[in-house]
Amino acid sequence: MQKNLVIVESPAKAKTIEKFLGKDFKVMSSYGHIRDLKKKAFSIDIAHDFKPEYEIPADKRALVGQLKEEAAKADTVWLASDEDREGEAIAWHLYEVLKLKPEHTKRIVFHEITKSAILNAIEHPRSIDLNLVDAQQARRVLDRIVGFELSPVLWRKVKPALSAGRVQSVAVRLIVEREREINAFRTEAAYRVTALFLASDADGKQAELKAELPRRFKTKAEAQDFLEHCRAARFRIGDISTKPLRKSPSAPFTTSTLQQEAARKLGFTVAQTMMVAQRLYESGMITYMRTDSVNLSEFALNSSREAITRLMGEPYVCTRHFATKTKGAQEAHEAIRPTNMDSPKIEGTHQEKRLYELIWKRTIASQMADAVLEKTTVTIGIDGMKDEAFVATGEVVKFDGFLRVYRDSMDDDADLRDDETGLLPPLKKGQELACNEITATERFSQHPPRYTEASLVRKLEELGIGRPSTYAPTISTIQQREYVVKGDKPGEERAYNVLCLRDGKISDSTRTETTGAEKAKLMPTDTGLVVNDFLTEYFPNILDYNFTATVEKQFDEIAEGEKKWTGVLHTFYDHFHPSVESTLAAKSAHKAGERVLGTEPKTGKQVSVKIGRFGPVAQIGAAGEDEKPRFAQLRKDQSIETITLEEALDLFKLPRTLGEQDGQTVSVGAGRFGPYVHGFGIYVTLPKEIDPMSVTLEQAVELLKAKQEAEAKRHIKRFDEEPDLEIMNGRYGPYISYQGNNYKIPAGIEPADLSLASCLELVKLQEEKAAARKKRPARAAKAEKPAKTAKAKK
DNA sequence: CAGTGAGCGAGCTTCCGCTTGACTT
Numbered sequence: 001m002q003k004n005l006v007i008v009e010s011p012a013k014a015k016t017i018e019k020f021l022g023k024d025f026k027v028m029s030s031y032g033h034i035r036d037l038k039k040k041a042f043s044i045d046i047a048h049d050f051k052p053e054y055e056i057p058a059d060k061r062a063l064v065g066q067l068k069e070e071a072a073k074a075d076t077v078w079l080a081s082d083e084d085r086e087g088e089a090i091a092w093h094l095y096e097v098l099k100l101k102p103e104h105t106k107r108i109v110f111h112e113i114t115k116s117a118i119l120n121a122i123e124h125p126r127s128i129d130l131n132l133v134d135a136q137q138a139r140r141v142l143d144r145i146v147g148f149e150l151s152p153v154l155w156r157k158v159k160p161a162l163s164a165g166r167v168q169s170v171a172v173r174l175i176v177e178r179e180r181e182i183n184a185f186r187t188e189a190a191y192r193v194t195a196l197f198l199a200s201d202a203d204g205k206q207a208e209l210k211a212e213l214p215r216r217f218k219t220k221a222e223a224q225d226f227l228e229h230c231r232a233a234r235f236r237i238g239d240i241s242t243k244p245l246r247k248s249p250s251a252p253f254t255t256s257t258l259q260q261e262a263a264r265k266l267g268f269t270v271a272q273t274m275m276v277a278q279r280l281y282e283s284g285m286i287t288y289m290r291t292d293s294v295n296l297s298e299f300a301l302n303s304s305r306e307a308i309t310r311l312m313g314e315p316y317v318c319t320r321h322f323a324t325k326t327k328g329a330q331e332a333h334e335a336i337r338p339t340n341m342d343s344p345k346i347e348g349t350h351q352e353k354r355l356y357e358l359i360w361k362r363t364i365a366s367q368m369a370d371a372v373l374e375k376t377t378v379t380i381g382i383d384g385m386k387d388e389a390f391v392a393t394g395e396v397v398k399f400d401g402f403l404r405v406y407r408d409s410m411d412d413d414a415d416l417r418d419d420e421t422g423l424l425p426p427l428k429k430g431q432e433l434a435c436n437e438i439t440a441t442e443r444f445s446q447h448p449p450r451y452t453e454a455s456l457v458r459k460l461e462e463l464g465i466g467r468p469s470t471y472a473p474t475i476s477t478i479q480q481r482e483y484v485v486k487g488d489k490p491g492e493e494r495a496y497n498v499l500c501l502r503d504g505k506i507s508d509s510t511r512t513e514t515t516g517a518e519k520a521k522l523m524p525t526d527t528g529l530v531v532n533d534f535l536t537e538y539f540p541n542i543l544d545y546n547f548t549a550t551v552e553k554q555f556d557e558i559a560e561g562e563k564k565w566t567g568v569l570h571t572f573y574d575h576f577h578p579s580v581e582s583t584l585a586a587k588s589a590h591k592a593g594e595r596v597l598g599t600e601p602k603t604g605k606q607v608s609v610k611i612g613r614f615g616p617v618a619q620i621g622a623a624g625e626d627e628k629p630r631f632a633q634l635r636k637d638q639s640i641e642t643i644t645l646e647e648a649l650d651l652f653k654l655p656r657t658l659g660e661q662d663g664q665t666v667s668v669g670a671g672r673f674g675p676y677v678h679g680f681g682i683y684v685t686l687p688k689e690i691d692p693m694s695v696t697l698e699q700a701v702e703l704l705k706a707k708q709e710a711e712a713k714r715h716i717k718r719f720d721e722e723p724d725l726e727i728m729n730g731r732y733g734p735y736i737s738y739q740g741n742n743y744k745i746p747a748g749i750e751p752a753d754l755s756l757a758s759c760l761e762l763v764k765l766q767e768e769k770a771a772a773r774k775k776r777p778a779r780a781a782k783a784e785k786p787a788k789t790a791k792a793k794k
Numbered sequence: 795c796a797g798t799g800a801g802c803g804a805g806c807t808t809c810c811g812c813t814t815g816a817c818t819t
Contacts, residue, residue, distance in 0.1 A: 009813060032813025040808090059815090086812050140810075147809020159808040166808085277816085290812090318819075469811055587819085613802045623803095637818060671799040683799050715795095735796060741819095742796055 005074035076128035084330035089136035112297035138565040185447035189214035191223035207425035211390035238379035249402040251294035251322035252335035255468035263454035289383035291333040294322040327464030365406035451522035483528035491517030530593030
């Protein structure tokens with residue numbers, strides 16, 4: 001007979017808690033929500049005060065059955081879901097679905113998973129907060145209304161299977177607007193002046209001193225004039241000032257900051273970070289990884305203090321409490337931290353180790369003393385120029401403090417900085433300096449950076465849009481819908497001018513640099529642009545960056561009992577729904593985003609571009625005319641915003657027949673993967689340097705024959721006894737193909753000489769290796785590689 | 795990593811937030 005049943009959200013948490021509570025308590029997990037609006041149906045009865053129609057999803061039925069069974073056996077059921085809006089709703093759904101009795105049900109919450117916190121929670125039970133539950137229902141129902149009313153509008157007006165929502169549509173808007181900002185950006189050039197001086201120290205040794213002119217010159221003439229003046233000038237130390245400078249550590253990790261730092265320091269994608277963190281959480285290494293709180297438990301503070309004292313000494317300790325600044329934070333959990341502060345390192349995969357170390361360092365650093373630096377600023381006067389002076393700065397670390405373990409990484413979008421300065425040589429006021437060289441370099445202003453996954457998460461969090469559990473899924477959704485692609489932008493070559501004064505002569509040279517290259521950045525597709533423009537025009541309220549913040553305020557009022565949730569929804573719906581109706585009713589002549597480019601000279605038919613059933617497409621003629629319109633897909637590098645009439649007409653020149661060879665037709669076309677030639681029953685992608693418009697029959701035949709030959713060589717050997725196995729020749733050399741998988745052949749083995757037995761041996765070997773890598777290598781890693789752990793430190 | 799290649803007149807598609815599997819890659 002079970003006395004007590006405790007239900008929490010996460011099974012890992014359940015396991016830990018069960019240990020604290022003894023045998024009178026059984027702890028189970030709800031695995032998040034157990035009930036939701038129906039997946040496929042609207043499920044909201046607007047006419048009856050937005051009554052939601054809930055159902056238990058199929059994959060939760062077995063679990064709910066078990067929970068029911070155990071709840072029936074228990075004297076008391078303790079609903080211990082998280083202390084936030086969603087957690088309260090989970091408790092309420094459990095109460096309803098399990099048909100619990102008020103006198104046998106208690107609602108408890110705890111913020112840290114320690115024995116004392118849990119026992120304390122048991123001592124202070126409360127009842128379910130129905131206002132908070134209503135706030136969640138309002139949130140849920142509003143999101144469903146927005147998503148399920150807006151998406152069908154897009155199906156009608158743009159393209160099927162698209163989607164819109166309170167969070168995803170704003171995420172796309174951010175990326176679209178940034179791209180337009182970049183398109184509108186005009187670079188400006190200015191001359192930056194740096195100088196290299198020589199100062200003699202007490203021993204007569206010469207030391208270099210780098211200095212910069214604070215202002216930049218707008219024109220070359222000004223820069224030249226300045227250098228001309230410097231040619232005859234003498235330089236003297238003006239002011240020397242020394243200022244102390246303190247740096248404080250950042251707060252411990254939340255989901256969003258962990259995603260940002262793991263992207264910058266470890267090169268992880270947002271999804272990757274969450275996957276690795278989940279594994280660390282499940283194996284008990286770190287606390288919960290979906291959190292917006294920067295709070296650390298008393299236990300964590302104490303054990304951090306002990307660890308710092310032991311590893312670095314008392315002076316490095318500084319216990320700090322951090323407060324959450326982000327809008328709408330719900331703080332149901334702690335910050336993300338190691339469960340055991342005594343372990344700077346753990347066993348695990350390479351990725352797990354690296355992420356864990358990052359978390360350990362950030363947590364420890366947050367409890368360490370400020371770094372104390374000393375910044376020296378020296379001005380260097382120029383004879384005969386009152387208004388101009390060079391400035392040299394030097395920074396010396398007096399006490400490293402938290403910098404000993406953790407340095408915040410530079411923002412990827414921060415300008416490249418080369419002001420890395422160390423100690424300045426000893427200098428005296430009035431001291432004259434020899435000038436080695438002065439350089440005026442033409443520099444260009446940079447367009448704002450495109451978003452990375454991580455910087456988009458930061459922006460969304462700043463706007464209070466989305467939650468820790470949805471950042472990664474949102475980013476994947478907007479890419480799946482093809483509103484956004486993640487990709488690289490190659491840099492552009494740019495010439496710049498350098499003037500250099502040296503040995504009394506001014507040289508003038510031109511150099512080139514590659515600039516503006518970006519990696520793994522988010523860029524809008526044509527579909528993204530069209531959908532965004534459409535939504536911002538017809539539903540500006542939903543697409544407003546403040547929409548979420550505004551409705552969140554109302555959800556808070558519901559939670560406080562100041563407003564009824566149905567009232568809030570009425571106000572919203574009465575405004576929103578008519579705009580959906582009128583947008584649908586508006587019989588516009590063409591689809592959203594359609595652009596007419598002109599007419600085809602031959603026929604006089606209209607040429608236009610739009611988002612078609614399969615993406616951006618050019619069209620000649622209009623539907624409803626006698627002749628059916630002709631279509632041609634746009635190339636990857638073209639956009640319906642910028643394509644010209646000529647470029648669009650060019651698209652219709654493919655596919656085109658090149659001629660006949662050996663009685664077979666050879667043609668050139670444009671496919672999903674770029675231009676190709678087709679003949680003899682095979683396809684070959686055209687190499688970049690061959691233009692599909694001017695490719696000749698001879699070139700095409702040559703390519704096709706080469707491919708045929710390679711195809712013939714592809715099969716090296718097969719065995720009658722085992723038809724599934726084959727030795728093949730791929731573009732990376734020979735390999736074994738076996739039951740749909742491929743295995744490499746070690747160097748030095750002649751593939752044609754392999755026997756079936758030795759092939760199967762190779763397959764088995766590589767399968768085992770792969771299996772070992774998959775499992776958590778608790779025992780697999782025998783000898784640690786020593787070279788890898790050494791840190792690169794100055 | 796191991797090779798792809800069209801269609802543009804009905805089918806169905808979709809939201810945000812909680813939580814992990816059970817499948818192959």
